[in-house]
Amino acid sequence: MTRRYVDIDGWFSDFRYHAQMAGDTQREHLANLDYQIWDMQAKTPELALELCEKGIRLSQQLLEPCLELFYGYRAAEILLFYLMRTKLALDYATNLVTRASQQQYEQCPIRARIFITLIWAYSAFNMLGYEEEIWDMIAYMEGEIPLDSDTHQRLQGLRALLYLLANNYRQAEEEALKYLEMSAGSIYREMSAYEMLAKILYRSGDEERAMEYAILCEQKAQETRSLIHRVAAQLWQALFYRKRGDEVEAQRLFRRGVSQFSVLGVEKSGGYYDQLCRFYEAGKEYEKSLAIRDEQISKLQNTIDNEDALFDAYRKRCIVLKLMSKLRLADILLACDAAMNIRHSEKHLTRLAEIEHPASEPPLY
Amino acid sequence: MEQSAKQFKIHLPGLLKVLAENLYSTPKVAIRELLQNAHDSCVRRSVEEKNRFHRPHVDISIDSEARTLTIQDNGSGLTEDEVNEYLSTIGRSYTQQLGENLAVLSPEMAEQLIGQFGLGFLSAFLIASEVTLTTRSIKPDSPTLQWYSAGDIHYDVKVVDEAPTGTQVTLKVKPAVSYLLNEHILAETVQHYADFLPVPVHVGGSSVAVNTITPPWEAHDAQFATREYIARKFGVEHPLHIIMLKDHEVSVGFDSYTVPLRGFLYIPPGSIASIQEYGDLTVYIRRMFICDEQRDLLPAWARFVRGVIDCPQLQPTASREEIRREDTFELVQQALERQLTDALQHLAQNDHTTWKQIVRGHRDVIMGWAAKNSDFFEKIADIVTFRTTRGQLSLPEYLKITGETIYYVTHDMDTKQERMLGEGFGVPVIDASRFSEPTFLVKYADFRPSVRLVQLDSGTNRFMHAAQEDEFAPLLEYFRSKNIRVQAVSFKPETLPAVMMYPKDAEFIRDAQEALDSGEIPGPFAGMVGAYLTNMRVDEDALAGTLYLNVSNAFIQTLAKSENEDKRHAALDVIYHMARLLAGRLLDTQQINDLFQVTTRSLDRLIQ
Numbered sequence: 015m016t017r018r019y020v021d022i023d024g025w026f027s028d029f030r031y032h033a034q035m036a037g038d039t040q041r042e043h044l045a046n047l048d049y050q051i052w053d054m055q056a057k058t059p060e061l062a063l064e065l066c067e068k069g070i071r072l073s074q075q076l077l078e079p080c081l082e083l084f085y086g087y088r089a090a091e092i093l094l095f096y097l098m099r100t101k102l103a104l105d106y107a108t109n110l111v112t113r114a115s116q117q118q119y120e121q122c123p124i125r126a127r128i129f130i131t132l133i134w135a136y137s138a139f140n141m142l143g144y145e146e147e148i149w150d151m152i153a154y155m156e157g158e159i160p161l162d163s164d165t166h167q168r169l170q171g172l173r174a175l176l177y178l179l180a181n182n183y184r185q186a187e188e189e190a191l192k193y194l195e196m197s198a199g200s201i202y203r204e205m206s207a208y209e210m211l212a213k214i215l216y217r218s219g220d221e222e223r224a225m226e227y228a229i230l231c232e233q234k235a236q237e238t239r240s241l242i243h244r245v246a247a248q249l250w251q252a253l254f255y256r257k258r259g260d261e262v263e264a265q266r267l268f269r270r271g272v273s274q275f276s277v278l279g280v281e282k283s284g285g286y287y288d289q290l291c292r293f294y295e296a297g298k299e300y301e302k303s304l305a306i307r308d309e310q311i312s313k314l315q316n317t318i319d320n321e322d323a324l325f326d327a328y329r330k331r332c333i334v335l336k337l338m339s340k341l342r343l344a345d346i347l348l349a350c351d352a353a354m355n356i357r358h359s360e361k362h363l364t365r366l367a368e369i370e371h372p373a374s375e376p377p378l379y
Numbered sequence: 380m381e382q383s384a385k386q387f388k389i390h391l392p393g394l395l396k397v398l399a400e401n402l403y404s405t406p407k408v409a410i411r412e413l414l415q416n417a418h419d420s421c422v423r424r425s426v427e428e429k430n431r432f433h434r435p436h437v438d439i440s441i442d443s444e445a446r447t448l449t450i451q452d453n454g455s456g457l458t459e460d461e462v463n464e465y466l467s468t469i470g471r472s473y474t475q476q477l478g479e480n481l482a483v484l485s486p487e488m489a490e491q492l493i494g495q496f497g498l499g500f501l502s503a504f505l506i507a508s509e510v511t512l513t514t515r516s517i518k519p520d521s522p523t524l525q526w527y528s529a530g531d532i533h534y535d536v537k538v539v540d541e542a543p544t545g546t547q548v549t550l551k552v553k554p555a556v557s558y559l560l561n562e563h564i565l566a567e568t569v570q571h572y573a574d575f576l577p578v579p580v581h582v583g584g585s586s587v588a589v590n591t592i593t594p595p596w597e598a599h600d601a602q603f604a605t606r607e608y609i610a611r612k613f614g615v616e617h618p619l620h621i622i623m624l625k626d627h628e629v630s631v632g633f634d635s636y637t638v639p640l641r642g643f644l645y646i647p648p649g650s651i652a653s654i655q656e657y658g659d660l661t662v663y664i665r666r667m668f669i670c671d672e673q674r675d676l677l678p679a680w681a682r683f684v685r686g687v688i689d690c691p692q693l694q695p696t697a698s699r700e701e702i703r704r705e706d707t708f709e710l711v712q713q714a715l716e717r718q719l720t721d722a723l724q725h726l727a728q729n730d731h732t733t734w735k736q737i738v739r740g741h742r743d744v745i746m747g748w749a750a751k752n753s754d755f756f757e758k759i760a761d762i763v764t765f766r767t768t769r770g771q772l773s774l775p776e777y778l779k780i781t782g783e784t785i786y787y788v789t790h791d792m793d794t795k796q797e798r799m800l801g802e803g804f805g806v807p808v809i810d811a812s813r814f815s816e817p818t819f820l821v822k823y824a825d826f827r828p829s830v831r832l833v834q835l836d837s838g839t840n841r842f843m844h845a846a847q848e849d850e851f852a853p854l855l856e857y858f859r860s861k862n863i864r865v866q867a868v869s870f871k872p873e874t875l876p877a878v879m880m881y882p883k884d885a886e887f888i889r890d891a892q893e894a895l896d897s898g899e900i901p902g903p904f905a906g907m908v909g910a911y912l913t914n915m916r917v918d919e920d921a922l923a924g925t926l927y928l929n930v931s932n933a934f935i936q937t938l939a940k941s942e943n944e945d946k947r948h949a950a951l952d953v954i955y956h957m958a959r960l961l962a963g964r965l966l967d968t969q970q971i972n973d974l975f976q977v978t979t980r981s982l983d984r985l986i987q
Binding site: 053054057058060061063064065067068089104108109111112113115116117129132136147150151154158159279 | 674679680682743744746747748750751813814815887890891894899900901902903904906907908911
């Protein structure tokens with residue numbers, strides 16, 4: 015049976031159309047605010063956040079509760095994906111879920127996006143620690159909550175990430191390909207699926223195919239003008255060129271990716287740090303990788319926003335130290351210390367043990 | 380197979396179709412392109428003929444029956460060689476060649492030329508199934524030539540009866556764009572693309588040109604003309620400030636050169652009633668409209684600014700509907716940022732009224748950017764104003780009153796309580812309830828190390844001092860017997876007998892708990908919200924609020940000594956409910972109703 019999707023675009027268009035027909039400039043502006051937020055979120059996320067807040071206030075003033083929820087959800091997304099303020103995003107998303115659950119919001123087309131934002135927040139906060147709950151929430155959403163197509167696609171993408179987290183590469187690839195298939199026609203989601211596949215195939219050791227997906231991701235990123243994904247795609251390609259021995263192309267793409275990232279206004283994510291370090295480690299530039307990890311750790315220690323981000327950074331620091339044959343007990347203990355208060359720390363510590371074992375190869379990440 | 384040199388074959392109708400239909404975003408650009416050619420032709424005539432009596436003009440007329448649209452200029456016309464070389468060669472720009480030639484004779488005039496790509500005339504086929512061009516060159520003894528094409532690989536050229544010097548282009552308009560056979564639409568199109576073209580354009584034989592010709596920044600009274608233009612074009616009657624742009628000097632090593640820049644920036648008023656976000660420009664190149672809503676030229680923080688610019692050195696794309704991102708683009712960006720920053724700095728220092736209006740009207744974007752960008756922050760940190768219990772104050776003005784301490788709350792100061800507590804000590808309280816405001820204040824405290832920050836709504840109140848409980852034991856015991864958390868403290872104003880304080884997230888916790896209890900939160904999400912609440916380690920007792928009895932209040936002191944237990948209890952009930960009302964939190968309409976009922980009964984007991 016074909017699933018019927020909630021049409022959020024249609025809802026927005028209708029709202030805008032009726033506002034235009036009625037000559038209601040405030041409501042028209044309220045509907046158009048999201049274009050500007052979209053425009054600004056990668057380069058000036060703080061300003062985009064201000065616009066979200068404006069949208070919330072204007073929605074309150076105009077007594078438009080669904081739009082108030084909508085701009086709240088957009089604010090949570092910006093906090094999560096552009097400002098890396100995961101804890102704040104989690105607080106926000108929990109608040110939104112509480113409100114969206116109330117009866118008065120039952121018919122709001124935006125509900126599914128509120129719920130998935132909470133899932134994303136927990137995924138960013140501590141995916142391993144909340145793994146079971148995330149699976150439950152995905153299953154529940156797909157079974158019980160009216161979805162829009164974009165949310166459904168993203169849920170599928172999350173599935174792939176969860177399998178990747180569990181190092182089940184075959185299943186992760188299968189789910190990611192399903193994500194790609196579902197995303198046909200949505201350039202943005204296709205781009206996201208390609209990036210995911212590049213990572214999965216890299217982890218599974220199939221660098222040739224990973225490279226192909228990275229190139230496809232870059233093409234889509236150019237179409238969507240998403241600089242953040244272009245950077246990611248270029249850094250992936252740089253890594254693969256380096257591993258093939260094409261240092262010229264590797265350096266060109268690496269420099270371009272780093273330079274393009276510098277014009278964005280977003281905070282460096284764990285994923286970005288990982289890409290830099292992978293590149294350096296592939297060229298045996300371990301000191302550089304170590305310096306990056308130390309920078310990451312220093313930032314995380316000052317503002318702990320993710321539950322497991324600090325542990326993850328320490329763990330990956332141990333990887334590079336192992337590559338340098340300089341891994342000491344003190345380094346392992348630092349990582350253990352960072353795991354002390356995180357949920358399901360035993361799962362995290364198991365991953366540390368894999369590095370610690372003298373005979374083990376440092377894992378790919 | 381032997382190697383041999385071959386030539387590409389071109390399927391002209393197909394190429395025309397692709398270029399005409401995919402290069403341009405709207406068929407109306409054909410009018411723009413033809414106007415451009417007409418203008419360039421007039422410029423050429425001015426240079427080559429040097430006839431000071433020559434009055435260039437362009438006339439657009441329509442013949443609805445014949446379904447034709449004609450654009451006629453009295454410019455330099457074309458010779459037969461020029462017709463064959465430029466008109467019929469796609470990609471060969473007549474104007475570019477003309478510009479190179481004119482650059483020697485008259486560099487200023489050469490700069491005025493607009494066309495460059497050799498694609499403009501092609502656009503005629505966007506709207507026309509047939510194009511007839513009749514032209515007579517100013518060169519002596521030039522015949523009048525007629526060029527004709529139906530948009531395929533062939534064209535005809537023949538000599539016809541003598542016509543005035545200049546060029547006439549007649550388009551047989553396609554049915555799909557027959558709406559262009561309308562003088563009003565044509566006039567609008569001319570005004571959109573060629574409002575500032577320095578050649579008058581007449582439509583339908585009108586004696587008055589439909590275009591403005593002189594841009595406002597070149598008018599005799601530029602400020603007045605610009606203000607009028609902003610009102611007419613953008614619907615903004617009273618911009619807060621206008622900045623007239625000027626040429627930008629660039630130093631490169633020991634050399635310097637000028638990037639010519641004309642136009643203006645303006646700051647619209649902003650208000651909650653008509654929120655608009657800006658940060659965009661309308662761009663002209665050599666007085667020809669290129670694009671509007673161009674958002675990349677202005678700095679990212681300038682979302683409260685709009686404007687119109689004309690820079691001949693900006694490079695358009697082939698369709699002339701966008702700007703290419705290259706060196707001049709960056710120079711213009713720098714010029715705009717510099718001139719805007721200087722103007723705002725000047726305002727901040729010399730016109731506080733206008734500056735306050737700007738900051739107040741566009742506060743959100745100004746604050747948001749300042750919180751992120753340290754350079755911008757330093758420029759505005761002492762200037763931006765905050766909502767306080769004493770109206771809008773800048774931070775230096777505020778700190779003069781409070782003596783280097785900032786007292787603020789992060790939730791909306793709808794309740795009077797924090798205001799009263801702050802004002803009781805003679806200090807205003809800042810409402811920092813918007814996203815970027817707490818961050819801004821923290822940044823300010825870093826910027827000015829002598830400044831101390833005190834958040835008033837973090838759960839405990841900093842204005843209270845613990846007091847000895849013994850003297851007030853009967854009062855405290857009464858509340859405790861009713862499971863009301865209570866403390867004896869002293870605070871100002873002394874007129875306040877008591878205040879109720881709740882934890883910062885009390886409303887959320889209550890709503891979440893209610894939603895969980897009623898089963899509203901679905902499935903596993905309920906578990907997540909429940910776990911979240913658990914992790915908050917909420918003091919359940921504190922959620923109901925804590926009553927702070929003000930031992931400095933005369934009535935509380937009297938009550939403590941009163942021996943009439945019933946009246947004392949009734950009075951304490953009233954004080955408790957007054958405090959709840961003053962706090963204004965966690966009260967729904969039913970609870971307020973109940974509160975008044977209880978209070979009324981207590982008052983009844985008191986008067987008996």
